[in-house]
Amino acid sequence: MATSSKPKCKYWETCYRKDPTHISSFLHPGDVQTPKTIASDGTDNENVDDDPKTIPVAIATKKRKSADDSDDETVTKKTKRTTGWDMSDSEPEDDDTSDTKTTEANAGAKVTTSSSDSVTASTPTNTTATTSTTTGTPALKKPKCKYWDKCFRKNAVHLKTFLHPDDVKAKHTIADGDSVDVDKYQIKRTGDSYYCTCVGWKTQSNPVDKRTCKHLKEYLGEEFENVRLGEYAARRSRRLSAAAEEPQPTKTKSKAMIQVLLAHKYTDDSEDPKGWWMSEKLDGVRAWWDGYKFRSRLGNKFYAPKWFTKDFPTDMELDGELFAGRGMFQSAVSIVKSSETDERWKKITFHVFDAPNLKTLGFEKRMEAIEDYFYQHKVPTVKVVDQTKCKSKDHLLSELKRINQSGGEGVMIRKPNSKYENCRSKTLLKLKTFHDAEARVIGYRPGKGNNTGVVGALRVQMANGKEFAVGSGLKDADRRKPPKKGSIIVYRFQEYSNSGTPRFPTYVGIAADKTEPKDCILESNKDLAAKADS
Numbered sequence: 001m002a003t004s005s006k007p008k009c010k011y012w013e014t015c016y017r018k019d020p021t022h023i024s025s026f027l028h029p030g031d032v033q034t035p036k037t038i039a040s041d042g043t044d045n046e047n048v049d050d051d052p053k054t055i056p057v058a059i060a061t062k063k064r065k066s067a068d069d070s071d072d073e074t075v076t077k078k079t080k081r082t083t084g085w086d087m088s089d090s091e092p093e094d095d096d097t098s099d100t101k102t103t104e105a106n107a108g109a110k111v112t113t114s115s116s117d118s119v120t121a122s123t124p125t126n127t128t129a130t131t132s133t134t135t136g137t138p139a140l141k142k143p144k145c146k147y148w149d150k151c152f153r154k155n156a157v158h159l160k161t162f163l164h165p166d167d168v169k170a171k172h173t174i175a176d177g178d179s180v181d182v183d184k185y186q187i188k189r190t191g192d193s194y195y196c197t198c199v200g201w202k203t204q205s206n207p208v209d210k211r212t213c214k215h216l217k218e219y220l221g222e223e224f225e226n227v228r229l230g231e232y233a234a235r236r237s238r239r240l241s242a243a244a245e246e247p248q249p250t251k252t253k254s255k256a257m258i259q260v261l262l263a264h265k266y267t268d269d270s271e272d273p274k275g276w277w278m279s280e281k282l283d284g285v286r287a288w289w290d291g292y293k294f295r296s297r298l299g300n301k302f303y304a305p306k307w308f309t310k311d312f313p314t315d316m317e318l319d320g321e322l323f324a325g326r327g328m329f330q331s332a333v334s335i336v337k338s339s340e341t342d343e344r345w346k347k348i349t350f351h352v353f354d355a356p357n358l359k360t361l362g363f364e365k366r367m368e369a370i371e372d373y374f375y376q377h378k379v380p381t382v383k384v385v386d387q388t389k390c391k392s393k394d395h396l397l398s399e400l401k402r403i404n405q406s407g408g409e410g411v412m413i414r415k416p417n418s419k420y421e422n423c424r425s426k427t428l429l430k431l432k433t434f435h436d437a438e439a440r441v442i443g444y445r446p447g448k449g450n451n452t453g454v455v456g457a458l459r460v461q462m463a464n465g466k467e468f469a470v471g472s473g474l475k476d477a478d479r480r481k482p483p484k485k486g487s488i489i490v491y492r493f494q495e496y497s498n499s500g501t502p503r504f505p506t507y508v509g510i511a512a513d514k515t516e517p518k519d520c521i522l523e524s525n526k527d528l529a530a531k532a533d534s
Contacts (some may be wrong), residue, residue, distance in 0.1 A: 006031075050398060088260060131135050142167075144230055150342075155160050163227060171221035177330055177499030179469070182215045184446060186469075191334020194220070194228075207303065207339035257299050258288050259422035260319060260352065263412060266431040273396045273413050273429075277363065277387040279408040281430055282351055283334050283495075284323035289350070293516045294336075302336045311377045316369070319420075320352040320385070326407040330498045353385040353412075354420060362417035387414070396431065404433050409494070434492045435521035437462070437502065438511050441483050445469055454479040458507065460489065465503050473507035488514040 003135045009015050009026035017023070145151045145162035153159070174180060179188035188195045193209040194216055195201065201213040212225045220228075266273075286301060287294045291314045294302035302322070312318075324332035324347050352374075355366045370382055390396050390413060400411045410432030418427035439460035447456030455469030456479075470491050474482075483489055488511040493502030 006277050026374055080141040103191045129440060134193070144227065146485060147442045163228075168224050168227045169221075170224045172219050174220075176334075177497040177501060180219065181445065182219050183217050186445075187219060190330055191338070193334065193337055208300065208337040210339050235374050258295055258297055260286065260297055260356070261421055261428055262290060262424040263428040263430040264424060264426050266413065270429055271415075271426075272393070273390045274392055276390045276417055277414040277416065278390050278396065278399055279353065279385050279387050279412050279414070280408050281412045281432065282321040282323050282385075283326065283329045283409040284321035284351070285336050287320060287336070287350065288356070289313075289318035289320070291315065294322070300337075303339050304336075305342075305345050308348070308350075308381050311379050311425040313373055313377075314383075314525065316355055316373065318350075318352050318370070319354040319356050322348050324348055326409075327495070329503075339452075348381070350382050353383050356420050356422075359420035359422075362419065363414055364417065366420065400431055400433065432494060434494055434506075435520045435522060436490055436492050436508065438488050438490055438514060439463075439468075439470075439515040440517050441485050441487050441489060442467070443485065445471070447479060451479055453480045458482060458489065460491070463519045464500070466499075468501040470505040470507050472505070478507070482509050488517050493520075 006025065006027040009022075009028050013029050013496050015026075015028060023054060048435070107152040135501060142161065142163040145158075145164050148165065150506040151162075151164060156398065172180075174187070174189040174194070176191060177191055179186050181187075182196075185198045186198055187197075191209075194212070195208070196213050196215050198213050198215055200215070201211055202210045203299050210229050212229055214482070217225050264270075277408075284459055285302075289309075289312060291312075294304050294309075296302065322332060322336045324335065326349075332348065335348055338344075352370055354363075355370050358369055359364045361369070367384075367387060374382055374384055388399070390399075397415065413431070418425075421427070439462050442461050443459035444455045445459060446452075447454045454476075457469040458474070459467065459469050462469050470489075473492075489506045490508040490511050491502070492508050493505045495503050497503050
């Protein structure tokens with residue numbers, strides 16, 4: 001077939017533009033003419049149905065005519081055009097009436113016939129229904145809709161042609177914030193991200209919301225995982241297939257962890273806080289701006305949109321918190337750890353509280369440099385954290401109470417004129433209020449590492465029926481001889497998660513005088529507590 005003088009339309013068979021200028025400027029499937037076949041006597045067979053030696057695949061598979069069929073009507077496939085791309089001004093808004101003639105992707109491929117009622121087709125080189133098994137790409141029945149869960153199209157043709165979230169259901173569901181045990185590993189859901197404690201999940205370089213492992217596939221279903229991960233699932237399958245064909249020596253991949261300044265807990269034995277700087281402890285995601293991108297403490301990249309980081313400094317590192325609001329921790333995690341840089345980032349603000357590359361300067365000088373920059377550059381996605389000088393211990397406790405009543409997490413205090421240290425330092429202290437509650441022991445989770453052979457965590461149930469695990473606070477004696485099943489324990493926690501389970505639970509001890517557990521109702525977060533009771 002001769003090469004067309006027109007360039008090929010980038011959307012090819014998914015293009016449904018009707019304006020004459022576009023159609024005349026670009027090549028489309030309907031522009032490709034079916035070549036004539038040549039009979040053995042050298043004559044043209046324009047009627048391919050009379051006595052075919054070779055016929056186009058599209059016609060053969062569509063019509064399946066017998067050799068004695070005299071109908072020479074050319075058959076073309078009609079379909080309602082659908083697309084995921086935005087329409088131009090010249091395109092109709094309702095595409096339900098736009099019928100367009102199309103040809104199969106392999107219209108030029110040939111088939112041979114051995115009898116009047118059998119047709120054998122040559123293997124096509126391209127397919128949209130499934131993907132090649134030689135590449136190891138998971139086979140999907142339909143292509144995934146570009147807009148996925150944001151798609152608003154309702155016409156039947158589009159819904160039938162493209163895959164949407166409701167088309168594939170997980171084998172088992174996990175509520176946002178909940179976790180389950182699978183083969184001695186824990187899998188957890190936070191927003192759109194699914195986590196697993198196995199090494200296979202942790203060592204992947206994909207974005208957090210685009211990772212999977214055999215435990216997630218076993219629990220959620222392989223088809224659900226392939227659809228959830230999209231192209232990342234295909235890439236993973238191709239890598240595994242290539243590794244199976246040509247085994248390569250194992251290389252240990254290490255991530256460049258970022259050493260940020262971390263805080264110690266404030267206790268009664270801590271230094272007098274008078275003269276220290278107080279600020280609210282934000283319940284968000286710690287982030288480091290390196291002048292070009294955001295990274296987590298573990299070195300993972302956060303995929304912030306370009307508009308979010310526009311006018312950020314390129315010559316100053318920033319340490320801060322990606323914050324979605326009080327009580328919105330899990331929402332913030334879901335947004336910033338997703339590889340999709342969508343509109344949800346409008347809910348996030350970067351709260352800046354330090355400049356690590358100015359570590360030779362004292363804290364006040366570093367904050368002054370930050371405030372000077374953002375005074376000159378008005379960046380709506382950034383807020384410089386307010387600092388208040390502490391007058392006394394009573395002032396500190398009063399500030400903690402005020403923040404707690406507003407739904408905040410706690411207070412951070414910074415020693416005056418302190419340097420930025422890339423480690424945990426006593427120049428930075430945190431003070432939080434915790435709450436006590438009770439739960440019934442229903443099982444045990446085996447320990448790992450130093451706790452191999454003993455209990456790693458207690459599986460417990462709240463009074464409202466919610467289940468979770470608590471391992472922090474268990475002493476060696478508790479792990480060797482844990483509380484019996486059915487006993488009531490006291491645990492300490494910070495707040496309720498979106499799913500109604502306690503965050504950061506710590507084991508306190510056995511409630512010997514209790515026969516039934518009792519949940520804690522948080523005065524500063526009644527909405528989440530009410531959700532926990534539902």
